[in-house]
Amino acid sequence: MAPSAITPETSPERRVYAKKSINEDQRSRSNSIAAGTIKLNDGNEIPTVALGVYKAPNGPETEAAITAALDAGYRHIDSAARYANEEACGRAIRRWLEKTGTPREEVYVCSKLWDSDHGYESTFNALCLSLEKLGLDYLDLYLIHSPAEDEEKRLESWRALETAKRLGKVRSIGVSNFGASHIESLVQNARVIPAVNQVEVHPFCQREPLVELCAKYGIKIEAYSPLARGNKLEDPTIGAIAAKYGRTPAQILLNWNASRGNVVLPKSLTPSRIQSNLESFDFQLAQEDIDTINALGSSGNYVTGSMHKSDD
Ligand SMILES: NC(=O)c1ccc[n+]([C@@H]2O[C@H](COP(=O)([O-])OP(=O)(O)OC[C@H]3O[C@@H](n4cnc5c(N)ncnc54)[C@H](OP(=O)(O)O)[C@@H]3O)[C@@H](O)[C@H]2O)c1
Numbered sequence: 001m002a003p004s005a006i007t008p009e010t011s012p013e014r015r016v017y018a019k020k021s022i023n024e025d026q027r028s029r030s031n032s033i034a035a036g037t038i039k040l041n042d043g044n045e046i047p048t049v050a051l052g053v054y055k056a057p058n059g060p061e062t063e064a065a066i067t068a069a070l071d072a073g074y075r076h077i078d079s080a081a082r083y084a085n086e087e088a089c090g091r092a093i094r095r096w097l098e099k100t101g102t103p104r105e106e107v108y109v110c111s112k113l114w115d116s117d118h119g120y121e122s123t124f125n126a127l128c129l130s131l132e133k134l135g136l137d138y139l140d141l142y143l144i145h146s147p148a149e150d151e152e153k154r155l156e157s158w159r160a161l162e163t164a165k166r167l168g169k170v171r172s173i174g175v176s177n178f179g180a181s182h183i184e185s186l187v188q189n190a191r192v193i194p195a196v197n198q199v200e201v202h203p204f205c206q207r208e209p210l211v212e213l214c215a216k217y218g219i220k221i222e223a224y225s226p227l228a229r230g231n232k233l234e235d236p237t238i239g240a241i242a243a244k245y246g247r248t249p250a251q252i253l254l255n256w257n258a259s260r261g262n263v264v265l266p267k268s269l270t271p272s273r274i275q276s277n278l279e280s281f282d283f284q285l286a287q288e289d290i291d292t293i294n295a296l297g298s299s300g301n302y303v304t305g306s307m308h309k310s311d312d
Pocket of ligand 1: 051052053054055079145176198223224225226227228229230233250265266267268269270274276277304
C-alpha cells in the first residue's frame with residue numbers, strides 16, 4: 001500500500017495547520033504539513049519544523065538561509081546566544097516580515113540562555129541582550145541551553161524564565177540538554193513546567209527513557225541534530241528505506257522523528273537542502289520501516305560533544 005502523509009488523522013499528534021497571512025505571491029511552494037504546529041503544555045502552538053542555525057555565521061550567509069527558509073514555508077527559527085548569530089537572525093526575520101507584510105506572531109523565534117549566564121539576574125540580563133540583538137520585543141521560546149551543575153543556580157535561572165514569561169518577554173519557556181534528574185528536580189520546584197526539552201534525538205540516539213519521562217510531564221521533545229549532523233546519511237538501513245520511498249536519507253531521518261511527535265530542527269545553509277528538508281513530511285513510513293529504524297537505536301550514540309550528554 002502506498003504510504004500516505006503524516007496528517008492530523010494519522011499522526012500521533014494533532015497537527016494544526018498554521019494560518020498563513022502572507023500575500024498570495026509569497027505563499028509557500030512547499031507542503032503545508034511543514035507549517036503544522038503542535039500544542040505545548042502552556043497552550044501555545046509550536047511549529048513542528050525549525051531551521052536550526054548552529055554554526056551559522058553572523059552575516060549575509062545566514063540571513064540568506066533564513067530568508068530562503070521563510071520563503072519556502074518554515075515558520076520557526078532556532079537560535080541561541082551561544083551561536084553568536086542573533087543579529088543576523090533578527091535582521092533576516094524582521095526584513096522578511098516587513099517584505100511580506102506578515103505579522104510577527106507568525107514566525108516562531110527561539111533563543112537560549114548560555115551556561116555562563118546562569119543565575120536569576122544574569123539570566124534576565126542575558127534574555128534582554130538576546131532580544132536586543134534580535135531586534136524583537138519578545139521571544140516565542142526561551143530555553144536554558146544546558147543545566148547548571150549547581151541545582152540552586154539552575155532553579156534561579158528557571159525562576160528568571162518564569163518571571164520573563166509572566167512579563168510577556170517570552171511566550172513559552174523550556175530547557176535543553178536536561179537529563180532525568182534535572183527534569184525531576186525542576187518539576188518538583190517549578191511554578192511553570194517546562195514546555196520543551198531540546199535534546200539530541202535521531203534514529204541512532206533515541207533516548208527512550210528521557211523521552212518517556214518528558215512525556216509524563218507533558219514536556220515536548222525538540223530533536224536537535226535530527227540529521228545526526230550528516231554523519232549517518234550513508235547508513236545502509238536508512239539508505240534502503242529511502243530508496244523504497246523514493247526519498248533522501250535526510251528526509252527519512254526527519255520523517256521518523258516527526259512521526260514520534262517531536263519538533264525537528266534541521267540545520268542547513270544550503271537552499272536546496274533547506275527546501276528538501278521541508279518536504280520530508282508528506283508521506284508516512286510503514287510500521288515495519290519504523291520498527292526497522294527503531295531497532296537502530298542506541299541511547300549512547302551521540303554525534304554532539306560530551307558537553308551535551310545529559311544524564312539520562
Ligand atoms: N540545544 C543544543 O544544545 C543544541 C545542540 C545541537 C544542535 N542544536 C540545534 O539543532 C540544530 C540542528 O542540529 P545540528 O546543526 O547539530 O545538526 P543537523 O541538523 O543534524 O545536521 C546539520 C548538518 O547536515 C547538513 N545537512 C542539512 N540538510 C542536509 C541534507 N538534506 N542532506 C545532506 N546534508 C544536510 C548541514 O550542511 P549544510 O548547512 O552545509 O547544508 C550540516 O552540516 C542546530 O542548528 C541547533 O539549532 C541545539
